[in-house]
Amino acid sequence: MNPAIPDLAALHALGAAQQPSYPDAAAVDAAVARLRSYPPLVFAGECDRLTDKLAAVTRGEAFLLQGGDCAETFDGVTADNVRNKLRVLLQMAVVLTYAASVPVVKLGRFAGQYAKPRSSDFETRDGVTLPAYRGDAVNGFEFTEAARIPDPQRLVDVYHSSASTLNLVRAFTTGGYADLRQVHAWNTDFVQGSAVGSRYEAVANEIDRALTFMKAIGADPDEFHRVEMHSSHEALVLEYEHAMTRIDSRTDLPYDVSSHFVWIGERTRQLDGAHVELLSKIRNPIGVKLGPTTSADDAIALSEKLNPENTPGRLTFITRMGAGKIRDLLPPLVEKVEAAGLQVAWVSDPMHGNTYEASSGYKTRSLADVTDEVQGFFDVHRSLGTWPGGIHVELTGDDVTECVGGLEDLAEMDLGNRYESVCDPRLNRVQSLELAFLVAEMLRKA
Template sequence: MSDDTGGPAEPRPARPAAQQPDWPDRESLRAVTGWLGTAPPLVFAAECDRLRARLAAVARGEAVLLHGGDRAESFAQTGVETIHATLRTLLQMAVVLTHAAALPVVKVGRMAGQYAEPCPPPVERRGAVELPAHRGDAVNGAEFTAGARRPDPARLRRAYEASAMTLNLVRALTTGGFADLRQVHAWNSGFVAGSRAGERYEALAEEIGRSLAFMQACGVDTRELGTAEFFVGHEGLLLDYEEPLTRSDPATGRSYATSGHLLRLGERTADPDGAHVGYLARIANPVAVELGPTAAPDTVLGLIDRLDPEREPGRLTFLVRAGAERVGDVLPPLVEKVTAEGALACWVSDPMRGTTPLAPNAAPSGRRTGRPDAALEEVRGFVEVHRALGTHPGGIHVELSGAGATACDGGEVRAADRDRRDDGTAPDPRLTHAQALDLAFQLAELYR
């Protein structure tokens, strides 16, 4: 881990910035961004470079990427139990994928920074009352009151502090014994007792345990299995947060976003001439780009030219969210065109967005629910496309709730639980722990 802090990078050129809050208190905003500009970095240049090297292995077909976490983090859910649950779910999924694919799994949590969301309508109307939309806890509150919905720059500092707490705990857990592969049985304790996924996992854990015992009996040093390499990423949406936390590495002179290892470019901010693309083009972090069902090859090539002009392996990851019915048509021309241009990118399935319609399986409350079977079909189509083209299906990006919130229909979820909101997070489709583990097993079968 690098111990450099560098200094703030140069400010961005004037470009149109989409999806930014209208901060009413500009003086308070200047004070907060000034504070962020001198705050310690949350991640370091060497860590970002290490992730880029790991993603380069994914792009070459030598590893698999597992990227997952909650749709939107909230300040109320930064406790130990929530972080434990998410990390444990991702570790279990990684074990399943590693065992099946016989490849290293690069683990990136969608956490420690996912406190802001894009919102298509800028306002929310309930009856005769109209208020600003909820843009995530880094901007305003979810309660439908004028006071809560007023964008508050002080929340940017709270987002930094919550991210720091989350990262500190993740680092302690992944290096302090919690992620020890020799404790593979303990990760399942109390999580999916009696579930199909839990039973399959226990059988796999028994097999891994026997293998480790054999290695130890042969005198093989297994101490390196006591830690796990883990990275974090989020959507780089709020430029008033990302830019003050950008630092220049004294050793190389390159600029890094120190808010997270991997920053994501959303579909709503992917204008090649926009401020978000301009910002991401200036930092050396690996960057993930969301590609929806309307993504055109020429548009994708334009983004590559802006974000990865040197065609550096590991720099770009494409999160494909085309939908189960369309992935077979949308994905091939994208992969073929990008490959022909010499860009070695990571291709990752993002099956949680294109397969979650509001109807007919919306819950009575109106909250959107998901269909794990449709997500699996999209992943299956994604893998089949890559097999047919001779390219590497690089991995999966999933929205999940390791604590067991029941946000998706089907799979391991009981019908009586479908409309329950038990953790206060955003009403979007997420996989439960059991569903996520079940999806990992089914994805593993596709990699065999």
């Protein structure tokens, strides 16, 4: 390990929030040793290309679409599931690109998003209290004592599941599925009887005409036939991220080769904490979630720690304020960071500040609140003359019933019909595409 990277013991000594309490230290060491012996999941050059793309976002020349599951599960690593998530991201990207006439950087929230921070260490049901479920990377979702014991072998399973997901994504994006000429095929099971599907089909027809014209004049760029889809996840479990940090043979610099892009969550962004320290050393493009308690001075200090060379594309600030707070809390943050000359991409996470518990007990979100936070994000940037660089959304390509509202008019009473998330509620395919059209309208005015 490069001397610039602190060892695990030193990182934990800094104070590491939201970490599993493993009962067997020897089993942890064995799992970490196995991970260190495995090949990279991504390559440093791919990470550098993403940094270049995010530099364009920072300059206002591109828009970031980041989306996927709240928490992946091992059982969810199937061709159908991966294809469905990829399909909705491709459809959203087409809508956004068509509307804004700027490149859309596509960043999946997959191939590593197996660990979740929790507001409480424990969960109680019917008088029984057990450790909280922290994602398949840590323990099992089943409410039993055995399932809830943190198991470091699961980190090895994360690696293999992530490798399978990446293989599927690469096969789909380079093997013809992502060809723009498939723009209608992505919609065939969806357009009938769906207002948003019909609207998408109108866009697809326009794209078809443009492609026919391009072919007629002899232009057939490779970009029409494949897309570059990068992976991302929250860098939460230190043992996994540390084990997957390697020295690039080209540059002798460290990269976290578990993912192209990793981010620090709202609960782990302590300036002197372990997560900020580790990610300050790697060369990947990175993000930081900024919630309503973030001050402008906090953001500036994080930027100086994580991006001391002020490299465009290196750092993304992902704001998650809540629809009712975004218009008041975001302006002083953006103003002071921009006045300091810091090179950051600003991205909206309109999901995490708008979660509430329905009367039925389900955690949910309203699409109206999600849209309102994005609108507030755009309003603030428009008023300051800065670029609203993207959206970060928890979504699925399936017809789940986890968030209320939208053209389907899902109500709280509908949540139990198909509530499948093991953590936070996700937008379904119709709601995701509806959001894309709404954001497209905002982009036209930005």
